[in-house]
Amino acid sequence: MPALNPQQWLSLKRIVRFGDTDAAGVMHFYQLLRWCHEAWEESLERYGLPASDVFPNCSQNQEDPKVALPIVHCHADFRRPIKTGDHLVVELFPERIDSSSFQVQSKFQMQGDEVAIGLLRHLAIDAKTSSRCALPTSIDLWLEASSLKLGVKPI
């Protein structure tokens, strides 16, 4: 049964590794997009959704998921240099766009300062026909549960 507090799957950590940097001494830009995807994967798993429900060719798969979720758009903004050994907090902001697409924004913070943001937009397609289809129920549940994070309003 999934965890009840969205912070448990929407607030993650990442430590920058040496291989993520380039000869200018800072993180090489496209690694951030990799981190965004890995943060999304970690979030699903923490929520309670195993990789085999979402991705093809997992060890646990009896058969592959019927719906694929390719990325149709991504972007990132870089505000400050990020370096080897930096401890980052990653906050995820998932959002349902329509019945067949969603996006996840990841904000990377260091000591309270936002150092970069990245965003991945996914489209649900039938894994066999490649035609647009409804989001899988499990992803819909994760999106709904995640939205509770934003829904608490002061009286």
Next chain:
Amino acid sequence: MPALNPQQWLSLKRIVRFGDTDAAGVMHFYQLLRWCHEAWEESLERYGLPASDVFPNCSQNQEDPKVALPIVHCHADFRRPIKTGDHLVVELFPERIDSSSFQVQSKFQMQGDEVAIGLLRHLAIDAKTSSRCALPTSIDLWLEASSLKLGVKPI
């Protein structure tokens, strides 16, 4: 002396490699951003600008370039699946934004169809102080020479 025909440094080729793909059988999305950066590097070199004029820590560097060109924004749109062995044409569209920044859009085509686009936006900063500064002259020349591609108009 630089080549005279912008097509020589703005129209490149790339063959998709097996390691660029993921278990869904298609290019893993963030590899495209890597390709964009590598296409920019190849373009500069074909134009006549050696890596050591632009990047730090090159073999030829007596001293590092005084200006660094970090990426402050990137985005990509994915229109069709890209697979191992695909032969892509990459067309670059560099654009000066202002005195201290520029961007390069890369359009990836396969057999005449656009399969993806990526864009990298760079800011010029003083390599020592990290404060915003003017674009290096060599980059300005490349931007100007590249703009001729778009400037030829029929009478």
Next chain:
Amino acid sequence: MPALNPQQWLSLKRIVRFGDTDAAGVMHFYQLLRWCHEAWEESLERYGLPASDVFPNCSQNQEDPKVALPIVHCHADFRRPIKTGDHLVVELFPERIDSSSFQVQSKFQMQGDEVAIGLLRHLAIDAKTSSRCALPTSIDLWLEASSLKLGVKPI
């Protein structure tokens, strides 16, 4: 029809890109293994063997190759630092080990000096059952044609 001179598919070039380096200012070690695999892919293609004959999920595949060629061992030795913009010559030395395995050594040279070597060893397995099987005929032909490079002896 394949080219006749093995040099055409066993002697390649690579230019080191900025994203291949790390914050020590030199190529990050595991990129070399990527280059080895990409050099192998380029070699097959130059020889006349399309990617779709060797790798699964290519655009041209009617059906996937019956034999997969996973890597069971790799190693690399690094002799000198390799930096952004370096122009490398890559020489490939393919070798048949037995009826179901082969290896390819790649020597990376810069201005005549050997800067690194890498080696990938592949095993042929039935793509469905994963059991060891004979090398595909096309790979056998490439191995044989490649061995001619080494086979010319003075009288």
Next chain:
Amino acid sequence: MPALNPQQWLSLKRIVRFGDTDAAGVMHFYQLLRWCHEAWEESLERYGLPASDVFPNCSQNQEDPKVALPIVHCHADFRRPIKTGDHLVVELFPERIDSSSFQVQSKFQMQGDEVAIGLLRHLAIDAKTSSRCALPTSIDLWLEASSLKLGVKPI
């Protein structure tokens, strides 16, 4: 002060991510070498050695470490396919080779079975002159503390 039980910094975990795989549906081989390096970095940090003591260009660095530790050799053996979502245990076996070099073997296990091993060999060099030098004291201490793991013998 460093932890006392080597298991705390020599036995780590890794979950395989989608971007680590290729179109054959399994981990793409060179990612394992990346994991080995990242496991080493994680081990040092868990032991109590900050990245800024070992790597150049860290946020905390007043000045860069006087000794660099480039990789001069690596190898890996792959025994079983590794797939998206797999939970791996990584066991590190560091070993001092001589006064200026050491190596770290990483064994990757899944549900008790060894699925792959990787090894990285590092040489200590003076960061300015690039000549071979003694290992940094901090690395020597980590090596010594790590060796206790192997040293406990039954009476």
